[in-house]
Amino acid sequence: PAPVSAMQQERLLKVLVIGDLGVGKTSIITRYVHQVFSQHYRATIGVDFALRVLDWDHKTVVRLQLWDIAGQERYGHMTRVYYREAVGALVFDMTRMSTFQAVLKWKGDLDSKVALGNGRPVPAVLLANKCDQRAQGLCPKLPKLEAFCRDSGFIGWYETSAKDDTNIEAAIMCLVRSIMSLE
Ligand code: GTP
Numbered sequence: 001p002a003p004v005s006a007m008q009q010e011r012l013l014k015v016l017v018i019g020d021l022g023v024g025k026t027s028i029i030t031r032y033v034h035q036v037f038s039q040h041y042r043a044t045i046g047v048d049f050a051l052r053v054l055d056w057d058h059k060t061v062v063r064l065q066l067w068d069i070a071g072q073e074r075y076g077h078m079t080r081v082y083y084r085e086a087v088g089a090l091v092f093d094m095t096r097m098s099t100f101q102a103v104l105k106w107k108g109d110l111d112s113k114v115a116l117g118n119g120r121p122v123p124a125v126l127l128a129n130k131c132d133q134r135a136q137g138l139c140p141k142l143p144k145l146e147a148f149c150r151d152s153g154f155i156g157w158y159e160t161s162a163k164d165d166t167n168i169e170a171a172i173m174c175l176v177r178s179i180m181s182l183e
């Protein structure tokens, strides 16, 4: 019989994680990849990369390359790029309204610079992060995210907490499924 490796296909998937300063992008990735959380804030400079490998099904291995893009970064310096398989995770901080207001700017940025190989916009999910702060008070003025996502072209949304490990896995799985079901 052929060795397992010869029967397995490998898919490389880029997950672009974007949003304002301090919303929790690095924490979400660190939680997803290493299962840890730190209260300590150190701003990301430029872009960091992390990798998680998923056994998708008996014949497919998915290599998830997570792009941790600094909130202080803009895509200004990037020229338009096409990835065959890329998805976007747009993050805001439920305790800071300004970070929600920036979401559409980031989405516009993403769509203007990155597209799938077929020219279509990359699937994007909205992560409403720091939902563990409910007791301390979330933004009272946040709109209904269901309608917001539908109107803004997100494929889904999740209230997440990198601190408590809420919905991080689910949000990323939603993105992976959206790409794996294309083809
Ligand atoms: P930049 O790299 O500057 O763009 O920031 P970032 O989006 O990567 O934010 P980062 O993950 O560094 O988190 C910023 C701060 O928020 C840190 O002090 C984290 O501990 C905290 N934080 C991140 N996620 C959560 C969360 O889900 N809940 C709570 N309570 N705090 C969080």
Ligand code: MG
Pocket: 025, 026, 027, 042, 043, 044, 068, 069, 070, 071
């Ligand atoms: Mg960061």
